[in-house]
Amino acid sequence: MKYAIRHHLTYIYDRPVTLAPHVLGLRPRCDLAQTLQHFSLEVDPPPERLTDLIDLDGNDRVQLHFGTQPLDTLQITVCSTVETLRTNPFDFLLDPWASQLPFDYPAALAAQLQPYLGGVAGNFPSLDPVAVTLSRQLWLEANGNPIPFLWNLNELIHSSCKYGVRDTGEPLPPGITWTERSGSCRDFAILFMEVCRAVGLAARFVSGYQEGDPDWDERHLHAWVEVYLPGAGWRGYDPTQALAVGDRYIALVAAPSSRAASPFSGQLKTGVGAQSDLTYTLSIEPLKTASPDSQPDL
Secondary structure, three states, rough: EEEEEEEEEEEEEEEEEEEEEEEEOOOOOOOOOEEEEEEEEEEOOOOEEEEEEEEOOEEEEEEEEOOOOOOOOOOOEEEEEEEEEOOOOOOOOOOOOOOOOOOOHHHHHHHHHHHHHHOOOOOOOOOOHHHHHHHHHHHHOOOOOOHHHHHHHHHHHHHHHHEEEOOOOOOOOOHHHHOHHHHHEHHHHHHHHHHHHHOOOOEEEEEEEEOOOOOOOOOOOEEEEEEEOOOOEEEEEOOOOOOOOOOOOEEEEOOOOOOOOEEEEEEEOOOOOEEEEEEEEEEEEEEEEOOOOOOOOO
C-alpha cells in the first residue's frame, strides 16, 4: 500500500513563551516493513535551526532549536509519502528454542533486550500485579505457546475493553485500564506490553498511523505494540483493532516506553506553567500503485 499523509498541529499558549529545543518524531520509519518516499516539514514561526538525528532506539527525529523571541502560537505541518510492504504479518518461523514461554534467552540477547523486559520503563517502576495475574491466565490457556498467547491477549483486550479517544496525557496504569475495561489506544498498548513483559516477552511502544475506515471523518495518531520474537524480530500487534500489524499501518517511532516514543516533546525556556491548547488535522490517503504486470504506454 502507498499513502499520502498530511499532519498539521497547532499549539496555542495562554501567555507568551520561549521554547527550549523540541524533538519531533513525525518522520515515518524507513525499514523492511515500509519505505519513506517523501517527507517535508514546515514550522511557523520558523526555528533558528533544524537538526536531524537518530535517537537511542534507531528512530529518525528532528530537533527544533528556537530563538529568544516569545511566541504564543506554534504550527507544525508534516507531509509524507510512505509505501508499506508487510502484506503478510505471519510470514515467520520462531527459533526452535523460542517455542515455549518464558524464553531462555542467550545471555547476549537478554542483555540487549533488558529495556524491553522490565516494568513499563519511564511510566511505572515495576510490573503491575493485575497484568501479572492476567499473563498467568493467558499462559495457561495457550499452554505456554507464544503465538496463541499473543493472539489471545490481542483479542481479549479488544473484546473486553471500550475504546475512547484521549488526545493528551500519560497512559493509564495497566491495572486501571483492565479494571475499568476502557481506555485509549495508548492505554491498551501499555496493558499489552505489561502482560507480555510479565511472561518474559520483550515489547516496545509504537506511535504511528493506521489507515482505518475510509468513511471516518476524523483521523488520530495511533499506538500499538511490537514484540520481539526470536527468529522473527519485532512484530506488531494492535489490541485496539485486534489485528496483527501489516501494510495498513505506518510506524513513526518505537521505544521501550510511551514517553520515549512521543511524537513531539520539549520544554519551555520562559513561561513555565503556561498552558497550551492543541488542535490538529490529519489526513491519510491511499494512493494507487502501478501493477507489476502493467506496461508503459508507447
